[in-house]
Structures are given as C-alpha cells and as structure tokens.
Amino acid sequence: MLNQLRKNIVQKLWESYCLSSHDMQLIAAVLKQKNNIIPSLDHFAVIDLPGPHSGIPHMSQIFSAIGYVVQGQDYLAEKQNDFMWMTESDCVNKPAREVLPQIVTADFRLDEMPAEIKNIIYKYSSQTQPSPINNIQALSKLTAAGDAQALEQCSDMIVRYFAGRDWALPSTKEFRLVSEFNELLAWVLVFGRRPNHFTLSIHLLDHFENLGDFHDFIENEVKLPLNQEGGVVKGGKEAGIAQGSTSGIVQSIQLSDGEISIPTGFVEFVWRYPKQAQASLSHPALWNEYFTGFIANHADKVIESLYAN
Numbered sequence: 001m002l003n004q005l006r007k008n009i010v011q012k013l014w015e016s017y018c019l020s021s022h023d024m025q026l027i028a029a030v031l032k033q034k035n036n037i038i039p040s041l042d043h044f045a046v047i048d049l050p051g052p053h054s055g056i057p058h059m060s061q062i063f064s065a066i067g068y069v070v071q072g073q074d075y076l077a078e079k080q081n082d083f084m085w086m087t088e089s090d091c092v093n094k095p096a097r098e099v100l101p102q103i104v105t106a107d108f109r110l111d112e113m114p115a116e117i118k119n120i121i122y123k124y125s126s127q128t129q130p131s132p133i134n135n136i137q138a139l140s141k142l143t144a145a146g147d148a149q150a151l152e153q154c155s156d157m158i159v160r161y162f163a164g165r166d167w168a169l170p171s172t173k174e175f176r177l178v179s180e181f182n183e184l185l186a187w188v189l190v191f192g193r194r195p196n197h198f199t200l201s202i203h204l205l206d207h208f209e210n211l212g213d214f215h216d217f218i219e220n221e222v223k224l225p226l227n228q229e230g231g232v233v234k235g236g237k238e239a240g241i242a243q244g245s246t247s248g249i250v251q252s253i254q255l256s257d258g259e260i261s262i263p264t265g266f267v268e269f270v271w272r273y274p275k276q277a278q279a280s281l282s283h284p285a286l287w288n289e290y291f292t293g294f295i296a297n298h299a300d301k302v303i304e305s306l307y308a309n
Contacts, residue, residue, distance in 0.1 A: 051125025165192025
C-alpha cells in the first residue's frame with residue numbers, strides 16, 4: 001500500500017498546484033480538446049529555506065519514509081542552490097507511463113551569502129518547527145502493513161507539510177533586499193516549500209514530434225509565453241533531455257506590510273531521449289530506458305520562470 005500512499009500524496013499536491021496555476025489549468029483544458037490528451041507528469045520541485053528544522057535533509061527524509069530513493073544531486077552556483085532528485089524505489093523496470101513523477105528537493109547555502117541576507121533568512125527559517133518525521137515513519141509502516149486509515153493520515157500529514165511556509169510573512173523591505181541578491185531565495189521566503197512547478201512528460205505523449213513541436217502548440221494554441229532564458233529549448237538529443245517552461249505570470253502578493261509583484265509558479269515541459277542502448281527506439285517502454293537525470297545548466301534557466309523580470 002506504500003505505492004497507493006505515494007499516489008495519494010502526488011495527486012493531492014498536483015490538485016493543489018493546479019488550483020493556483022492558471023497556466024496549467026489552461027494547458028490541461030486545451031490538451032483535452034486536442035484528441036482528449038491526458039498530461040503525463042515527469043517531476044515536481046519543492047524548495048525550502050535552510051535552517052535548523054528545514055531544508056533538503058528534512059524533506060528528503062520524509063520522502064524516503066514512503067519509498068523514494070535519491071538518484072542524484074547538483075548545484076546552481078549563481079543561486080547558491082543545492083538540489084537533489086528522488087524516484088520511487090521500484091521504478092527502474094516499470095513502464096515509463098506508470099511511474100510517479102520524480103521529486104526534486106532543494107535549499108540554499110547560507111555560508112555563501114552576505115551577513116545581511118543570512119540574518120533575514122535565519123530569522124524566518126528558525127521559526128520552522130521540526131518536521132513530523134517520526135509520525136510519518138510510524139504511519140508509513142502501518143500503511144505498508146495494510147492499514148487504510150494510516151494511509152490517509154500519513155498522506156494528509158505530508159501534504160500539509162508541503163502546503164507552503166511555516167514561518168511569518170517577511171516585510172517588503174526584507175523581500176526586496178533578498179530579491180536583489182537572489183530572486184529564487186526571495187520566492188521561497190514568500191511561498192515556502194509548496195511545489196513551485198510541475199513538469200509534463202512530452203516524450204510520453206503521442207501527438208508531438210519533439211519539444212519544439214509542443215512549444216509551438218503552447219504559443220499558438222494555448223497562447224502562453226515561454227521562458228526565453230538560455231533559449232526556449234534548453235538541451236537536446238546530445239544532452240539526453242530537452243527542457244522548456246512557461247514564463248511565470250506576475251501577480252500581487254500581500255506581505256506583512258504591503259504588496260509585492262511576483263510570479264506564483266510556472267509549468268515545465270521535458271522531452272527525455274532514449275539511452276544509447278535504446279537509441280533506435282523512438283518510444284522505449286520502460287522508465288529506465290530513457291535518460292532520467294537532470295542537468296544543472298538547464299535547471300538554472302528553467303527556474304528563472306519564477307523571476308519577476
């Protein structure tokens with residue numbers, strides 16, 4: 001039943017994300033009109049402030065408790081941002097269409113930031129309470145033994161943890177100081193660890209020849225602007241993966257003493273290519289027959305969909 005627990009958590013996080021993402025609502029609606037296409041999910045990302053009870057170690061521990069394993073990690077130097085990706089432990093020989101999305105967890109290196117920024121971040125991250133990992137581990141064991149009530153309790157507990165921030169809203173001055181240094185860090189300060197994007201697996205859809213073809217669909221049929229940083233398509237066949245994303249739509253958000261303008265999230269698209277051994281196949285069947293990793297140079301530009309400019 002751990003597999004069902006993971007499905008429940010991903011579904012609830014996906015539904016919450018869709019409620020706040022006009023872009024994803026629009027894309028899903030137009031895809032449905034286009035031969036009733038159902039989106040397939042590749043990954044989603046959660047970023048946390050670094051602190052005594054927050055950050056990658058705490059988030060990854062939660063996902064490990066429900067059957068995810070670490071597959072790799074990398075670093076975005078300009079953003080002082082470490083990230084790690086995790087997959088279901090039993091995904092390797094599953095059909096690609098049946099594997100749940102990978103989870104990217106990320107945080108920041110405080111020791112590479114000026115004192116003024118460190119002080120602001122620590123002020124808020126120190127307000128975070130310890131994660132409910134002990135309860136999650138206990139409930140996940142009961143779930144694995146077949147306890148349906150434990151499954152629902154564990155699912156709700158994890159979804160609440162990833163619903164946003166558990167620290168107070170910053171002031172507009174604090175936000176602007178952090179944003180001038182690191183816009184991604186400022187976004188996390190405001191929104192917390194809620195998923196900042198979900199990613200669609202375009203290579204698993206039957207109606208598009210490549211990522212460029214899908215981008216044409218987004219611009220001409222869905223009529224959404226695309227992230228231009230590092231090129232509209234980041235990567236390609238030689239890299240094993242091509243990525244793109246919408247430009248985040250800037251909205252007004254209320255902070256503790258006034259409003260700011262900031263994107264609330266975005267939608268990413270990926271095209272994963274077959275590994276070398278499966279190079280002759282256009283659509284391999286199994287998840288592990290595709291390139292399954294991430295490339296920092298691509299992620300560095302994709303995540304800038306959260307930038308106001």
